[in-house]
Amino acid sequence: MDDVSAESDPKLRVYADSEHARHYATRWDSPRGRARDARKQRALTAAFAHLGEFRSVLDAPSGTGRMTEFLGAGRTYIGIDLAAAMLGEARARHSGAIYVAGDLAHLPLADASVDVAVCIRLMHLVRDPALRVAFLRELARVARVGVVIDFRHDRSVRTWLGRVRARVGLRARAHNAHALEVIVAELASAGLTRPHFVPVRSPAALSDKMVVAAQKP
Numbered sequence: 072m073d074d075v076s077a078e079s080d081p082k083l084r085v086y087a088d089s090e091h092a093r094h095y096a097t098r099w100d101s102p103r104g105r106a107r108d109a110r111k112q113r114a115l116t117a118a119f120a121h122l123g124e125f126r127s128v129l130d131a132p133s134g135t136g137r138m139t140e141f142l143g144a145g146r147t148y149i150g151i152d153l154a155a156a157m158l159g160e161a162r163a164r165h166s167g168a169i170y171v172a173g174d175l176a177h178l179p180l181a182d183a184s185v186d187v188a189v190c191i192r193l194m195h196l197v198r199d200p201a202l203r204v205a206f207l208r209e210l211a212r213v214a215r216v217g218v219v220i221d222f223r224h225d226r227s228v229r230t231w232l233g234r235v236r237a238r239v240g241l242r243a244r245a246h247n248a249h250a251l252e253v254i255v256a257e258l259a260s261a262g263l264t265r266p267h268f269v270p271v272r273s274p275a276a277l278s279d280k281m282v283v284a285a286q287k288p
Contacts, residue, residue: 191221195247
């Protein structure tokens, strides 16, 4: 998988644009953005409980530092992102945090160098299963305790409506959503076990996002 890169997916290249990075950095400052963050953080907290106590965390991709304060509270925090524009915004907003440039398929960290590796707001953009598994393997490689990711699942009303809209030509293509058993299989391919799923909204049918924590054997 040496040729696998985050740049393999055209949707991901938009994050290299400095204007997009500036817009992205401010979108979470609105009341709606803060509410979305709060929901995601509650789901992450529930997922972390499945992994037990941990002292260090990797945030990859870290983007503009949306989750830096939350993930780094009381922990050693490392943020990694491939896009220099996103890292620039993150460093400007969180001067005390550690940010490193790096590709999620080739993380610049040693094996088991952090307790937990977190990947938020990426997997729903990656339509290539081989690329998703490559990312999961790297996250698992650098984590000592486990990995936490989020993704779109296929049991939500929004996912169903998106598929209907795609069939009738109202959108270019359906959401990149997956059955839970597909996610379990991809986690297993990366050597991760005991997945624990947490819907971002409850009941899960009201949200197309799901957080999952999985452990290292």
